[in-house]
Amino acid sequence: MNKHIGFDAIVVGAGLAGSAAALVMAREGLNVALVERGQKPGSKNYFGGAIYTHAIAEVLPDFMERKPKFERPVTEAGFWFLAEDGLTKMVTQGGKLNAEPADAYTALRADFDLWWAAQAQAAGALLIPKTTVVDFIRAAGGAVVGVMTDRPEGEIYAPVVIISEGVNNLLTQKLGLIDHDLEPAHQALAFKQVISLPAKEINARFGLPDANHGVAASVLGDVSLGLPGMGFIYTNKKTISVGLGVMLDTLAEYQLRPYEVLQRYLEHPAIAPLVAGGQLLEYGGHLIPEGGWHDMPQLYTDGAMVVGDAATMVNALHWEGTNMAIISGKLAAETALEAHQQSDFSVRTLAGYEARLKEGFILKDMKQYRRFSRFLETHPEFMGTYPAFLNDALGGFFSAYGKPKRQLFTEIYQSLTGRRSLFQAAGDMLSMGRAVLGW
Amino acid sequence: MFHALVAIKQVPDTTNIRIDPETGNLVREGVPAIMNPYDAHALAEAVKWKRKLGGKVTVVSMGPPSFITTIREAIELGADRGILLSDRKFAGADTLATSYVLAAAIEVIHKEEPISLLFFGKQAIDGDTAQVGPGVAVRLELPILTYATKIRAVDLENGFVTVERHTEHWVEVVETPMPTMLTCEKEIAEIPFAPLPDLIRSLRYDPEIWTMSAGPLEFDKQQVGVLGSPTIVFKMGTPPLPEPGEKFNTREVGVEKAVKLALDKAAAAGVLQAVLGGAQ
Amino acid sequence: MTTRRFWVFIEQVEGNVHPVSWELLGVARDLASQVAAEAEEKGDAVVVEAVLLGDKVEAIAQEALGYGADRVYLIDDPVVAYYRNCPYYKGIAAVAEKYAPEVFLIGATILGRDLAGAVATALHTGLTADCTGLEMGEVRGVKHKLLLATRPAFGGNIMATIVCRQHTPQMSSVRPRVFPMPEYDPAAEGEIIREPLGVTEAGALTCILEFLHHQEKSVDIEYADVIVAGGRGLETPENFQLIQQLADVLGGVVGASRPCIDAGWIDSAQQVGQSGKTVRPKLYIAAGISGALQHKVGMQNSDFIIAINSDPQAPIFEVADVGIVGDLFQVIPAMIAQIEAYQQEAAT
Ligand SMILES: Cc1cc2nc3c(=O)[nH]c(=O)nc-3n(C[C@H](O)[C@H](O)[C@H](O)COP(=O)(O)OP(=O)(O)OC[C@H]3O[C@@H](n4cnc5c(N)ncnc54)[C@H](O)[C@@H]3O)c2cc1C
Ligand SMILES: Cc1cc2nc3c(=O)[nH]c(=O)nc-3n(C[C@H](O)[C@H](O)[C@H](O)COP(=O)(O)OP(=O)(O)OC[C@H]3O[C@@H](n4cnc5c(N)ncnc54)[C@H](O)[C@@H]3O)c2cc1C
């Protein structure tokens, strides 16, 4: 007879959302099991990327004293527009970006997630690694009262389960919280390389004074062959993270191989010198749920709540996901604490989770950006035409040529209208605005 | 009672190792540390017999405090007790000094609870020496069966074990009195997926830590670490490359021609004649 | 005057000597010559000696002289008719204590590695495992040359050279096929000295109940003259037939890189490299093998290497005497045809 393994709460997945939830509950004295399928937290997780400190501070005000595993503060951020053979940057430096602690830090998930989970462990949560949750244990009425893992004698009981399983939300589906598979058109496949270079070399190539400065850039245009997608490049201490995301359906339609698209991006004349001579440390891919608002599952049921990527809480344009994950984890944890106080784990109490979300920025942002991924699909010119035009236009503007300026401007103007009629261009801007501002 | 002792070592996962192209040094950063795979299989076999006969499995390891994770992993796989032999003075040990520390500790463990079988890995994948097992066996004057692939029978009553071990020529079926040491091949046992209760116990388990003097024995400082190691690493480097030979590209000269040019080279070096002579 | 003794263990099973023993007599002779000058200066003698155990194996002792031993210590005793760790190591340790060799080389075979660790511990000395390079060299602070033993470490990613400064014998186990076979001189003369084993059957501790012979004899690539090796570039196990055909026309055997073994395409006995076998054929053909370090260390001592790879940058070309950049599925059939034509020509 095996003993019944019981906890006050179970968190499925030690990613950003899961460890945040576990930390908040454990700190208040709950006995928390944090179940992670990877060898260690972070070992299976990928992102760009940068992590936003406002979210961490909300969970852990003294985080800077706990030596977070950040790489570099983001002191330069912006868009890079790639044409076939040129690059135009729109970046901002200094100002707000010089704050201490910075608003965002670049990070490598294998290190950061480990540190983040360690904070939850320090608060008393029990991290159970190398264990995959495969199903739920349900009470007679259907309420979730525990999970089943892939291990022998692998049942764990708890009155409340927080599902922070990430984008591959099999469990969320299993609970019937989302009634459809995520469509390929609503998911981007992101793939990236981590390339190692000496810190000095990185500073020189990116024009950074030292390793306490870093770049985060979203790269548009030729990066994705003009197809719906977006690239990124982040400087870490001694590595560069570079990659891109392309919508799944596009990959399938054009029969693109992720590795080749990335390789082409890395060989771009403006990118190649940044990574030249570096050693490839990692190559990996990960899905990003971009369906956003439309794909959002029901967020709770009796005995369970869904947080983070599993609830499609991602803002694709801003590469924001970690902050939403952390905050949603925290809010779900607070709801679980309340449920323990009331000894009621039914939807009556757990509905408080959605109410808390509505007060914050997550649901508001998600609603505002609800048209964004559809917008990208229907407006490929933002990936091809406009970046190319920008490069032509600025390249023209800043060249002497020895011809009258009026002729030059006419040429620039024609290089746009040759690609897209003025009328179309105006329409594009309008729908871009709608997509971003949520009109 | 059946009491198995398993010696386990933590090693860098050599499938993930990189060399710094500039310095030619090993990059240890970010290389995952794992339980030496042969030791994991040996442990799995020890646990299998414990489950069959009842009894106990003790694991012992010499290394820095980071080895605690590997001892926990052993508990997860079914070990009952874990002992880490850890002291700054143990550092820099070669196989002779390692075998001294392990043998001294095992002797003490054996006095507390007599050991029936000692399980070692065939070799550790970081050094691939396969010397520590035989070294410990000699020091403890135990019979040793290296390259063990199967335990046929454990006869606790009469104190005998029957083991299959492979050699270059055949598989030997060998009988020895217990205690006996086995150094194990991977095929000795599959590594099981541990039940959840064992995993949870391991996460909360703190191994005993024996240092030079804090523990049930005092080690001889002349025999541990650098002092106790007759060998030293004189130099390290990446292997030098010979001058590469000529290349013929089929795209440039065509398949037939490229093959012909290559075979001509082999003929000019006298190789073709030599081997074809042998073929007839 | 002292005598500097370079020892080699002669490994025999049922009267068959493992060729690595002869290779080691060759290298021991070479090492001995590297200290000849400094020995002469001091008036020391330098000798190469062999240690042989077995039951009625005097003929082998004679053979050892032919491969270059000046003297053979022979322990002829029924207890050591078959190899067992305990009687072997005890017998050898006793002889070594008596004669105090300076260097002691043992083949890094399964038997040799079982033995070497035990002997070194019994003699309380250092042992460098699985060496791929040996030389006698100066070491700061030591008056005479020491054995510099080089071996792969960390999965073959790095080569480490190890010395044993103060203890003797300086012991190494050495991979078969790293060193060439010495010439055999049937007229060579030398001494055979019989030594007692000093261990009775009761002291042998273990008892071999039976021998189970391997079902099928696996391909012996270690001592083949021609090896045609295939790698992941073959894509499917069936394509090893193509490799086999080329091996057949050359009278050779088939080898493989590790992924082919891991994928179960071919028997593990055919793996070449760091965790497989070291080979030294007259001709090595690598097809669809990228040439990772771990593969190269196992085959770079081959007399002549032909590499076939579609990637002109493949590292295998770095060790090849000649390379063919191209698709192996085109190149190998062409090669088979041309070799057959060549053979016919030679026959007429
Ligand atoms: C290429 C890329 C770039 C990005 N860049 C940024 C960026 O720069 N900034 C930003 O803020 N966001 C970025 N994001 C988004 C961000 O990474 C995610 O939104 C965030 O990681 C979501 O956190 P999470 O905890 O919900 O999920 P995850 O971090 O995916 O964690 C889920 C965890 O659950 C575990 N798990 C899953 N199923 C099970 C199971 N059944 N049992 C046990 N464990 C399980 C997983 O192993 C994993 O550890 C990026 C995403 C990608 C792919
Ligand atoms: C501790 C350790 C020990 C190891 N030990 C060994 C060992 O003993 N032996 C060993 O081999 N490896 C060993 N390895 C693995 C080694 O690192 C390499 O992974 C392995 O050798 C690669 O095998 P490969 O060349 O067949 O495959 P790949 O590296 O995948 O190379 C395949 C090659 O085939 C070429 N190719 C593909 N198609 C064609 C075609 N149609 N025509 C021509 N060429 C084609 C490709 O260009 C490529 O170069 C070890 C690794 C570790 C970490």
Ligand SMILES: Nc1ncnc2c1ncn2[C@@H]1O[C@H](COP(=O)(O)O)[C@@H](O)[C@H]1O
């Ligand atoms: N530091 C150590 N602690 C415990 N066991 C060890 C240690 N080093 C080696 N061993 C054991 O000895 C075996 C052979 O190791 P090696 O001789 O280093 O190849 C390993 O498989 C382990 O079982």
